[in-house]
Amino acid sequence: MKTALITGITGQDGSYLAEFLLSKGCRVVGMVRRSSTVNFDRIKHIQNEIEIVQGDLLDQTSIVDILREHKPAEVYNLAAQSFVPTSWKQPVLTGEFTALGVTRMLEAIRFTDPSIRFYQASSSEMFGKVVEVPQRESTPFYPRSPYGVAKVYGHWITVNYRESYNLFGCSGILFNHESPRRGLEFVTHKVTHAAAKIKLGQAKELRIGNLDARRDWGYAGDYVQAMWLMLQQDTADDYVVATGETHSVQELCEVAFGHVGLDWREHTAQDQKYFRPAEVDLLVGDATKAGKVLGWEPSVTFRGLIEMMVDEDIKAIREGREV
Numbered sequence: 001m002k003t004a005l006i007t008g009i010t011g012q013d014g015s016y017l018a019e020f021l022l023s024k025g026c027r028v029v030g031m032v033r034r035s036s037t038v039n040f041d042r043i044k045h046i047q048n049e050i051e052i053v054q055g056d057l058l059d060q061t062s063i064v065d066i067l068r069e070h071k072p073a074e075v076y077n078l079a080a081q082s083f084v085p086t087s088w089k090q091p092v093l094t095g096e097f098t099a100l101g102v103t104r105m106l107e108a109i110r111f112t113d114p115s116i117r118f119y120q121a122s123s124s125e126m127f128g129k130v131v132e133v134p135q136r137e138s139t140p141f142y143p144r145s146p147y148g149v150a151k152v153y154g155h156w157i158t159v160n161y162r163e164s165y166n167l168f169g170c171s172g173i174l175f176n177h178e179s180p181r182r183g184l185e186f187v188t189h190k191v192t193h194a195a196a197k198i199k200l201g202q203a204k205e206l207r208i209g210n211l212d213a214r215r216d217w218g219y220a221g222d223y224v225q226a227m228w229l230m231l232q233q234d235t236a237d238d239y240v241v242a243t244g245e246t247h248s249v250q251e252l253c254e255v256a257f258g259h260v261g262l263d264w265r266e267h268t269a270q271d272q273k274y275f276r277p278a279e280v281d282l283l284v285g286d287a288t289k290a291g292k293v294l295g296w297e298p299s300v301t302f303r304g305l306i307e308m309m310v311d312e313d314i315k316a317i318r319e320g321r322e323v
Helices: 012-023 060-070 084-089 091-112 146-165 187-199 220-230 249-259 288-294 302-318
Strands: 003-007 027-032 051-054 074-077 117-123 168-174 206-208 239-241 268-270
Touching: 003 012, 003 060, 012 027, 012 220, 027 060, 051 060, 060 091, 074 091, 084 091, 084 146, 091 117, 091 146, 117 146, 117 220, 146 168, 168 220, 187 206, 187 249, 187 302, 206 249, 220 239, 220 288, 239 288, 249 302
Parallel strands: 003 027, 003 074, 027 051, 074 117, 117 168, 168 239, 206 268
Antiparallel strands: none
């Protein structure tokens, strides 16, 4: 049985990836930071099927110990300080986790077992102020946030270790991917949750930032399959994973509120505090390479994704579950 180690297993992507790897017959080990407030909600339905170990991307010794003890064939590095607005408030911490944390993991692999196949969670935020549309693997990076800058470092250090030490290191340049498990601080879930609460009479207004920002939004459950496919190839490489469609935050509001019979304009107000210091106006990916080499393609549409999230939010609120 192949063992896979997932950092960030308690997050949205980690939970979907763990489910997927279990379905493939893998032994799944999840690395979590020691904390008094670890939230296992996203993986509680599979917690008896996976192994949770304590480790920290800030502590290389803990990573080495985990690799030596559990001997994974694959490592999926999903852990990061991943909320873009927070990266301006905590730029150094973001750099430690999201940039240098990748180096610590790669060094641990190099010294412990260079045969381990490594997946790095790169991000469309690396493109930032885009220099071409759509963005593909060859598009130059122009990050517009400390998070984006840190992800660029993580991406290139993975390439560097692949070329310097012949490690099997892949970077998945994933465009925005959402689900009902997305944190409420992210705009997609903020909007769908607000639409659900307003529909149920538990809220009156959604305050939001830039309605004109455009993103390429896909379903997280689809995107974790691309991660796995990258590590099954004969040669390590980097891939853009995206839907190829772009939608504005305003369209997101229209679909979410419209799904429950509401006019978004009557229930939203723009608030300057939600605008970024440096905005990323447009992101849309070209996943042609992933389609040709990996045979990957998205299965959930933008409208289907947003309506799925609204429906789940309504269900959770009615059942009294914290979303």
